[in-house]
Amino acid sequence: AQTVTQSQPEMSVQEAETVTLSCTYDTSENNYYLFWYKQPPSRQMILVIRQEAYKQQNATENRFSVNFQKAAKSFSLKISDSQLGDTAMYFCAFMKHSRNNDMRFGAGTRLTVKP
Amino acid sequence: GAVVSQHPSWVICKSGTSVKIECRSLDFQATTMFWYRQFPKQSLMLMATSNEGSKATYEQGVEKDKFLINHASLTLSTLTVTSAHPEDSSFYICSARGGQGVTEAFFGQGTRLTVV
Numbered sequence: 001a002q003t004v005t006q007s008q009p010e011m012s013v014q015e016a017e018t019v020t021l022s023c024t025y026d027t028s029e030n031n032y033y034l035f036w037y038k039q040p041p042s043r044q045m046i047l048v049i050r051q052e053a054y055k056q057q058n059a060t061e062n063r064f065s066v067n068f069q070k071a072a073k074s075f076s077l078k079i080s081d082s083q084l085g086d087t088a089m090y091f092c093a094f095m096k097h098s099r100n101n102d103m104r105f106g107a108g109t110r111l112t113v114k115p
Numbered sequence: 116g117a118v119v120s121q122h123p124s125w126v127i128c129k130s131g132t133s134v135k136i137e138c139r140s141l142d143f144q145a146t147t148m149f150w151y152r153q154f155p156k157q158s159l160m161l162m163a164t165s166n167e168g169s170k171a172t173y174e175q176g177v178e179k180d181k182f183l184i185n186h187a188s189l190t191l192s193t194l195t196v197t198s199a200h201p202e203d204s205s206f207y208i209c210s211a212r213g214g215q216g217v218t219e220a221f222f223g224q225g226t227r228l229t230v231v
Contacts (some may be wrong), residue, residue: 013176032216042224043153043206043208043224043225044222044225045159045208045210045220045222046225050218050219052218078128080217090160091159093119095218095220097218101151102161102164103149103161103210104161105158105159106158107158107159
């Protein structure tokens with residue numbers, strides 16, 4: 001079974017600063033996908049960034065980037081130039097590369113951006 | 116991105132009654148839908164996976180007779196909480212995926228269920 005671990009229950013960062021959220025996972029699969037989702041107070045799940053395991057290049061989406069270390073099974077999220085609107089719960093998620101497979105989530109990290 | 120609509124967004128029901136939650140994919144055909152439960156300040160826990168036209172697959176520990184899932188069409192899945200009890204109070208979220216090759220899941224807005 002796949003497990004996703006987020007070891008930082010809570011983090012805070014000053015506005016405009018950079019913060020990194022950690023995620024590790026355990027799997028015997030070689031092909032899979034990793035995701036970071038944001039859940040603001042509205043509780044709507046919002047996709048932040050996605051990484052295909054077969055791609056060596058780290059994914060980036062504007063201020064969000066990942067550091068994907070496949071051998072170490074690590075998938076951290078870096079948020080640059082943090083904004084107040086980034087305050088939310090962040091979940092790391094794993095999905096096997098197979099049709100109709102479900103997504104498994106880590107415990108989440110509550111990020112607070114301080115003005 | 117694709118839109119998944121979940122209804123109702125919140126519901127209060129009395130103990131012993133049943134409540135139905137709908138999850139609709141508005142602009143794509145969802146061959147697979149997933150139902151999650153989220154307790155306060157906790158992560159999303161997968162309850163079951165449903166494929167259109169077939170029986171749902173439940174995760175270990177989830178009572179299939181209590182949480183009835185129906186996925187009768189490519190755009191609609193329903194979760195019915197039967198004989199609800201206060202401990203069933205939670206936030207329920209659905210997500211939907213399209214056919215082969217689609218790697219992203221789209222989430223509904225969630226339903227807050229309170230059983231009194």
